[in-house]
Amino acid sequence: MSRPAHRRPEYRKINKDLFVLTYGALVAQLCKDYEKDEDVNKYLDTMGYGIGTRLVEDFLARSCVRRCHSYSEIADIIAQVAFKMYLGITPSVTCNNASRNEFSLILDKNPLVEFVEELPTGRSSLCYCNLLCGIIRGALEMVHLAADVTFLQDRLKGDSVTEIGITFLKKLDEKKYRRKK
Amino acid sequence: MAVCVAVIAKENYPLYIRSIPTENELKFHYMVHTSLDVVDEKISAMGKALVDQRELYLGLLYPTEDYKVYGYVTNSKVKFVMVVDSSNTALRDNEIRSMFRKLHNSYTDVMCNPFYNPGDRIQSRAFDGMVTSMMIQVC
Numbered sequence: 432m433s434r435p436a437h438r439r440p441e442y443r444k445i446n447k448d449l450f451v452l453t454y455g456a457l458v459a460q461l462c463k464d465y466e467k468d469e470d471v472n473k474y475l476d477t478m479g480y481g482i483g484t485r486l487v488e489d490f491l492a493r494s495c496v497r498r499c500h501s502y503s504e505i506a507d508i509i510a511q512v513a514f515k516m517y518l519g520i521t522p523s524v525t526c527n528n529a530s531r532n533e534f535s536l537i538l539d540k541n542p543l544v545e546f547v548e549e550l551p552t553g554r555s556s557l558c559y560c561n562l563l564c565g566i567i568r569g570a571l572e573m574v575h576l577a578a579d580v581t582f583l584q585d586r587l588k589g590d591s592v593t594e595i596g597i598t599f600l601k602k603l604d605e606k607k608y609r610r611k612k
Numbered sequence: 613m614a615v616c617v618a619v620i621a622k623e624n625y626p627l628y629i630r631s632i633p634t635e636n637e638l639k640f641h642y643m644v645h646t647s648l649d650v651v652d653e654k655i656s657a658m659g660k661a662l663v664d665q666r667e668l669y670l671g672l673l674y675p676t677e678d679y680k681v682y683g684y685v686t687n688s689k690v691k692f693v694m695v696v697d698s699s700n701t702a703l704r705d706n707e708i709r710s711m712f713r714k715l716h717n718s719y720t721d722v723m724c725n726p727f728y729n730p731g732d733r734i735q736s737r738a739f740d741g742m743v744t745s746m747m748i749q750v751c
Contacts, residue, residue, distance in 0.1 A: 448724075455726025462727075546724035548738055 447519075451545050458559060468556040475558070479565020480572075487570035490516065502599050505576070506534040509567065509597075518542055522595070532599040535583065541593050550587050558582045564595060577601045613703065614711070615679065616640040616695035617743050619719060619734060622688065624648055628734040631695070632747050644693045647673045647681045651691055654683070668716070669709050684712040692716065711746055718742045 461471045494512050499505045503526060510522045520540055527533040543560050550557055558564070564580040571578045577600040584590035616631035631640040650673040670683040675698060684692040692715050696703060722728055722736045 452724060452726070455724075459726040546721065546726065548721075548725055548736055551727040 447542065451543060454543055454562070455546060458557075462551065462554060462557070468554055472556075472558045472561045475561035476565040476568070479562040479567075480569035481565075482562070483566035483569020483571075484573050486517075486566060487573040490570065502532050502534065505571075505599075506536070506597060510536050513570075527596070534597045534599075536595040536597065538593040538595070541586065544587060544593075547587060555588070558585065559587050560585075560593070567595070567597065571597075571599075613700065614694045614696050614747050616644065616693075617715070617746065618644045618691075618693045619715075620644070620648060620691040620693065621731060622690060624691075627690075627732075628739070628743075630740075630743055630747075640695055643676070643679065643681060643695055647683060647693050648691065650674055650681075651683045651685060651693075655685065669712055671705070682708050682712070684716070686716060686719075690719070692719075714742065714746070 458471070458475070461474055465471045465474065490513055494516065496508055496512060499508060503524075506524045506526075510524045514536070515521050520538060520542065522536040522538045525535045525537065527535055541560065543563075547559060550559065561582065564582065568578055568580045571580075579596075579598040579600060581596050582594070583596040584592055584594040586593045615633065616629070618626060618630075619628040621627050626644075629641065629644065631637055651670060654670050654673070668684055668686060670685060673681045673683045673693070675681070678698060680696045680698045682694045682696065684694075686692075692712055694708070694711065694715075696708070718739050719734075722734055722739050723730065725736065728734075728736070
């Protein structure tokens with residue numbers, strides 16, 4: 432199997448503040464455009480989905496991760512490799528249920544909300560970082576995994592940590608998946 | 613320490629103003645208002661060439677019987693004015709300077725908040741808390 436090893440060996444970094452402010456401006460603009468929080472959340476998720484479906488290619492090319500054999504492995508890769516690569520943080524992973532298809536990524540630091548003090552008044556159900564959910568969902572879908580990704584806790588809403596919940600919906604079709612490779 | 617802290621926008625309207633003895637608020641508002649003329653004077657007196665490389669801290673603007681008024685202007689022409697009790701002689705120029713720097717940093721954080729519209733009154737809780745901490749120190 433040939434895979435272009437390290438597509439871009441050198442990481443081109445952009446200024447963190449620029450990135451964070453750009454994201455802030457994006458959310459603020461969406462808040463102006465849509466009255467309801469649900470609409471903003473949905474739009475952020477859709478946008479993230481679009482990013483995720485593309486980003487996964489970049490991720491696979493750059494990270495050279497091996498095939499995962501379990502959901503928990505996937506969750507670990509997302510937390511330790513993907514988050515590290517794109518956001519510079521490593522959330523901790525916990526498994527929530529016995530069937531081992533629900534995982535939580537707990538972010539004790541979230542660079543995206545660095546400048547946001549609190550949610551604006553009347554926007555209490557806004558998921559500020561909902562883009563992340565969309566990205567994860569989109570990326571997983573491109574590797575044939577249907578998943579449900581939502582925010583379970585959010586620091587901006589007064590919780591002590593930020594928690595992203597990932598629920599894998601469909602089992603991997605092992606045979607089909609293997610043949611494809 | 614400080615008895616009144618004000619942030620004035622480029623167009624000379626207040627973005628934020630707070631004083632501790634709340635019963636005498638108007639007096640401080642007048643004081644800050646008068647000081648703006650001094651700020652303008654100080655900036656225009658420096659001449660064009662110097663404006664580009666001037667220090668942000670303007671120093672003592674004017675003293676009154678009971679108070680001293682200090683000023684600070686950012687490069688975007690936002691003014692910070694601080695009124696200090698003149699009986700507090702322990703307060704050095706350097707401390708005032710560092711207080712202004714703290715104020716400036718806090719203001720920058722407010723500006724970076726994506727939900728704050730530049731030009732609105734500052735209602736940030738963090739900024740408020742910082743100003744309060746500056747006011748109750750030693751006071």
